[in-house]
Amino acid sequence: MTEGSLLYLDGVSVSFDGFRALNELSLVLEPGEMRAVIGPNGAGKTTMMDVITGKTRPDTGRVVFGADTDLTKLDEPAIAALGIGRKFQKPTVFEPLSVWDNLLLALAGDRRPRFSLWARETAEERRRIEGILETTCLTEHRARRAADLSHGQKQWLEIGMLLAQEPRLLLVDEPVAGMTDAETAQTAELLREINRTRSVVVVEHDMEFVRALGVKVTVLHEGSVLSEGAIDHVSADPRVIEVYLGR
Numbered sequence: 674m675t676e677g678s679l680l681y682l683d684g685v686s687v688s689f690d691g692f693r694a695l696n697e698l699s700l701v702l703e704p705g706e707m708r709a710v711i712g713p714n715g716a717g718k719t720t721m722m723d724v725i726t727g728k729t730r731p732d733t734g735r736v737v738f739g740a741d742t743d744l745t746k747l748d749e750p751a752i753a754a755l756g757i758g759r760k761f762q763k764p765t766v767f768e769p770l771s772v773w774d775n776l777l778l779a780l781a782g783d784r785r786p787r788f789s790l791w792a793r794e795t796a797e798e799r800r801r802i803e804g805i806l807e808t809t810c811l812t813e814h815r816a817r818r819a820a821d822l823s824h825g826q827k828q829w830l831e832i833g834m835l836l837a838q839e840p841r842l843l844l845v846d847e848p849v850a851g852m853t854d855a856e857t858a859q860t861a862e863l864l865r866e867i868n869r870t871r872s873v874v875v876v877e878h879d880m881e882f883v884r885a886l887g888v889k890v891t892v893l894h895e896g897s898v899l900s901e902g903a904i905d906h907v908s909a910d911p912r913v914i915e916v917y918l919g920r
């Protein structure tokens with residue numbers, strides 16, 4: 674069943690001071706898949722991302738990436754180097770720099786030597802930055818300071834900076850929090866575009882957004898999977914309704 678999967682969480686448990694944030698969580702992501710993860714506050718969504726990226730080590734269970742790499746044995750830089758990129762909720766762009774220079778710096782993280790922004794970018798770097806600008810709808814904003822972007826545009830820029838690292842798997846935690854409706858719709862389109870070439874796990878509360886993604890949904894509750902399937906399936910699941918209404 675897990676043959677050929679990209680990411681396989683197998684019975685993962687994490688406790689904080691005796692409280693089980695993840696409880697025997699199992700989840701399989703196929704190569705190329707985009708998965709939406711929803712669930713009430715405290716369900717363990719962010720902890721799940723922390724475990725995948727090596728920020729938190731599980732008490733029990735395995736996290737297998739690709740054929741047989743157990744991520745629980747690796748530290749954060751080693752996991753990032755395998756091609757797992759993570760976007761946190763709060764944007765961490767370099768505000769005084771232009772959009773272009775933010776992307777140039779992100780390319781520099783690409784294990785090639787670039788010691789300063791004063792060295793002219795190569796034609797190859799220019800080509801890659803142009804591509805990312807287009808994907809993230811920032812082509813017309815390339816010269817603006819990141820500080821002057823809207824909240825939504827800053828989030829897209831940060832996603833662009835992750836794309837510069839060419840991740841195989843992109844993890845995105847609540848990308849549309851605080852966005853306008855138009856920005857939210859644009860973000861769904863952006864993630865669908867990214868998913869043409871990369872696998873994605875996106876955690877989000879916004880149901881309209883999750884519906885717009887049109888992908889398989891995993892509902893987490895108390896650290897394990899409560900329901901899984903198409904959005905219409907999970908939102909009609911009595912257990913899901915009870916958890917959401919019973920809050």
Ligand SMILES: Nc1ncnc2c1ncn2[C@@H]1O[C@H](COP(=O)(O)OP(=O)(O)O)[C@@H](O)[C@H]1O
Pocket residue numbers: 689693694712713714715716717718719720721
């Ligand atoms: N570092 C931590 N120390 C103690 N408790 C934590 C820590 N991280 C998360 N928790 C707790 O674990 C539970 C799950 O949190 P989290 O994964 O952030 O949920 P979600 O992202 O689904 O809202 C919450 O009850 C939270 O308070």
Ligand SMILES: [Mg+2]
Pocket residue numbers: 718719720
């Ligand atoms: Mg969270």
